[in-house]
Amino acid sequence: MAEQGPRFRRRGGEDLGGSLEYGLRKQILLAEYRRGLKMLDELCDAHPDLLRAARHKVGRAAETNCPICEVEQLWLVTYVFGKGLPPGGTCPGTKGELQKLLRRPDEVQCFEVEVCSACAWHHLVRRYPAGGIVPRKRTAR
Numbered sequence: 679m680a681e682q683g684p685r686f687r688r689r690g691g692e693d694l695g696g697s698l699e700y701g702l703r704k705q706i707l708l709a710e711y712r713r714g715l716k717m718l719d720e721l722c723d724a725h726p727d728l729l730r731a732a733r734h735k736v737g738r739a740a741e742t743n744c745p746i747c748e749v750e751q752l753w754l755v756t757y758v759f760g761k762g763l764p765p766g767g768t769c770p771g772t773k774g775e776l777q778k779l780l781r782r783p784d785e786v787q788c789f790e791v792e793v794c795s796a797c798a799w800h801h802l803v804r805r806y807p808a809g810g811i812v813p814r815k816r817t818a819r
């Protein structure tokens with residue numbers, strides 16, 4: 679049965695290991711695409727928030743061009759999950775918002791996603807913790 683929901687594959691929702699693995703997943707996805715096993719609309723369906731952030735250049739430029747349309751430089755956009763944030767995470771739309779999120783006293787999990795603002799390709803690149811800047815006593819159990 680087709681699932682209705684946000685058009686953002688939350689590959690980050692599970693614990694996926696390191697960036698090496700993400701890179702491997704990308705190679706597999708692209709190989710499947712080239713063999714016709716994956717449709718373009720399965721790969722190029724970045725959430726509007728991701729596209730907006732990429733267009734506003736929130737994050738940093740990737741060193742590579744988009745593997746699908748090959749003309750657009752990829753942009754590395756960060757999705758942030760954490761306490762007090764929406765359950766689906768939040769994608770800051772400005773650099774200031776991003777900095778604010780990364781400096782939260784509570785720890786957040788960041789998912790850096792490469793996004794093509796031309797064709798909407800997106801892929802999780804790495805995951806890293808941020809925030810927790812203010813030293814706080816943790817409630818130990």
Ligand SMILES: [Zn+2]
Nearest residue numbers: 744747794797
């Ligand atoms: Zn593209």
